[in-house]
Amino acid sequence: MTDIIYKKIKEFKKRYPTTIAWRLKAHSKVAAEHINDDEEVLYAFAAQKLPSVFNITSTYAIVVTDKRILLAQKRVIFGYFYYTITPDMFNDLTLKMGLFWGKVIIDTVKETVNLTFISKTALREIETVLSKYMMQEKRQYESELTHEEHNKLKEELKDISENGEK
DSSP states (O other), X not given: OHHHHHHHHXXXXXXXXXXXXXXXXXXXXXXXXXXXXXXXXXXXXXXXXXXXXXXXXXEEEEEEXXXXXXXXXXXXXXXXXXXXXXXXXXXXXEEEEOXXXXXXXXXXXXXXXXXXXXXXXXXXXHHHHHHHHHHHHHHHHTTOSOHHHHHHHHHHHHHHHHHOXX
8 A cells, every 4th residue: 555655656746846845755654554445545745734835754544445534744753643534524625725735724613734835736636636535535525426426536536546636
């Protein structure tokens, strides 16, 4: 699973090289440890999760599976940080574009997650993936989504992960 996540993050980084991210393989490994056997990785990218614009050493691997969003960071010396956002906890998504980088703000029931130092051109792709995913998952909770629609969206998100948004 580590290889799949790392490959998707590297593809993202290749498409959007101005995104600031380090130690991608180590962060991918932490995320892979927490993915269940019945989950499928749909999309992955890297960003800084931090409240301050002066700290650019907080790279996280952000992984969208068919069940939730995972955020994982391997600490430098020992241990790691891990967060999960399930569709029922998701409230809102905000994008902010600055002079050099963009910011994705995920508002959940408990907290606000700030993902920063993302290439400005990547914001549209990330917004598309997260919005479609969350809308689909919330509809599924209400039983409005057919199995066919669910599979179609999964394939679409995987395609975006591999080829970027067209």
